[in-house]
Amino acid sequence: MKKHSVLLILLFVFQYYSVSISAASSNETDQEALLAFQNIITSPSHFLANNWTKNTSFCSWFGITCSPKRQRVIALTLPDLQLQDTILPSLANLPFLREHNLENNFLHGGIPYSLGHLPRLRVIDVQNNQLEGSTPTSLYQHQKVQKISLAYNELSGEMWKGPGYVLELGVLNLSNNSLTGITPPYIGNAKKLMNFYLSGNRINRNIPKEIGNLNQLVELYLVDNQLTGSISAEHCLISHRFLSRLWDTIAFPALSFLMKRILCQI
Numbered sequence: 001m002k003k004h005s006v007l008l009i010l011l012f013v014f015q016y017y018s019v020s021i022s023a024a025s026s027n028e029t030d031q032e033a034l035l036a037f038q039n040i041i042t043s044p045s046h047f048l049a050n051n052w053t054k055n056t057s058f059c060s061w062f063g064i065t066c067s068p069k070r071q072r073v074i075a076l077t078l079p080d081l082q083l084q085d086t087i088l089p090s091l092a093n094l095p096f097l098r099e100h101n102l103e104n105n106f107l108h109g110g111i112p113y114s115l116g117h118l119p120r121l122r123v124i125d126v127q128n129n130q131l132e133g134s135t136p137t138s139l140y141q142h143q144k145v146q147k148i149s150l151a152y153n154e155l156s157g158e159m160w161k162g163p164g165y166v167l168e169l170g171v172l173n174l175s176n177n178s179l180t181g182i183t184p185p186y187i188g189n190a191k192k193l194m195n196f197y198l199s200g201n202r203i204n205r206n207i208p209k210e211i212g213n214l215n216q217l218v219e220l221y222l223v224d225n226q227l228t229g230s231i232s233a234e235h236c237l238i239s240h241r242f243l244s245r246l247w248d249t250i251a252f253p254a255l256s257f258l259m260k261r262i263l264c265q266i
């Protein structure tokens, strides 16, 4: 009796397991998501419409990289193609997607919030398009994302609202948009941040002292914003390698130079 029930449980577990595996391993949803995107995108001489056809596996379509074993889409790489129209939320139906690169196109509309929910996402690069609306908070709450580049678009609103947990983030490029508000203190959570570009926006008030936590930082571009306020000794915790760049971006370079000398003793 006991043996039987164990067997039954095992059978049940096994069945349940295989059902969930097969649901997760269906590659049809990947194809559907890509075709939905292709349907609305305009490319020069219908290049994508001609290449992304059902008679070849989507893994051999231009710009698509699949995982070798599972044959699921892991990268969408379509830079510099003069693509027009919008980034569809359907792209969030690519559960294995790690890299999303649509830089240097003519895409407009918003960045789908759901992209930030892709569990394996590491890189999102949509710089140099005409994207509008706000930057999805979901991207800043993604614990695995390594590169967020939204530079050279028409994004507006606050840089990000609420806490961010960007623990693996190395590159954050938001330059040349119309972002407003403050630099959130949560930036201090991005302990691995190396390149931080915020130039050419309308960010105001002071630079949060939490920026002093970012000891991996090598590039910090803050020019052409509306920053005010002063620098405190806490800011000096950041690596001295690029300190001069930080100070040169503040309203009174001569004064800041003096403050740097005094406060940071360099």
Ligand SMILES: *[C@@H]1O[C@H](CO)[C@@H](O)[C@H](O)[C@H]1NC(C)=O
Pocket: 053, 054, 055, 056
């Ligand atoms: C694939 O299908 C398209 C139309 O859907 C057709 O134009 C093209 O010739 C086909 N290619 C191959 C290699 O069969």
Ligand SMILES: *[C@@H]1O[C@H](CO)[C@@H](O)[C@H](O)[C@H]1NC(C)=O
Pocket: 027, 028, 056, 057, 058, 059, 071
């Ligand atoms: C999708 O999966 C089916 C069944 O495993 C397989 O026959 C087909 O080749 C796969 N398609 C692609 C594009 O990988």
Ligand SMILES: *[C@@H]1O[C@H](CO)[C@@H](O)[C@H](O)[C@H]1NC(C)=O
Pocket: 050, 051, 052, 053, 056, 060, 061, 062, 063
């Ligand atoms: C689509 O593009 C890929 C990569 O350039 C190429 O290898 C493939 O032959 C193209 N397929 C079609 C149907 O044009």
Ligand SMILES: *[C@@H]1O[C@H](CO)[C@@H](O)[C@H](O)[C@H]1NC(C)=O
Pocket: 127, 128, 149, 151, 152, 171, 173, 175, 195, 197
């Ligand atoms: C940030 O974006 C600008 C504009 O596209 C580019 O010139 C710069 O190289 C980018 N920086 C990084 C670190 O990606």
Ligand SMILES: *[C@@H]1O[C@H](CO)[C@@H](O)[C@H](O)[C@H]1NC(C)=O
Pocket: 176, 199, 200, 201, 223, 224
């Ligand atoms: C990008 O921003 C920089 C800094 O504000 C500015 O000098 C440059 O002209 C901007 N570029 C474009 C294409 O708007």
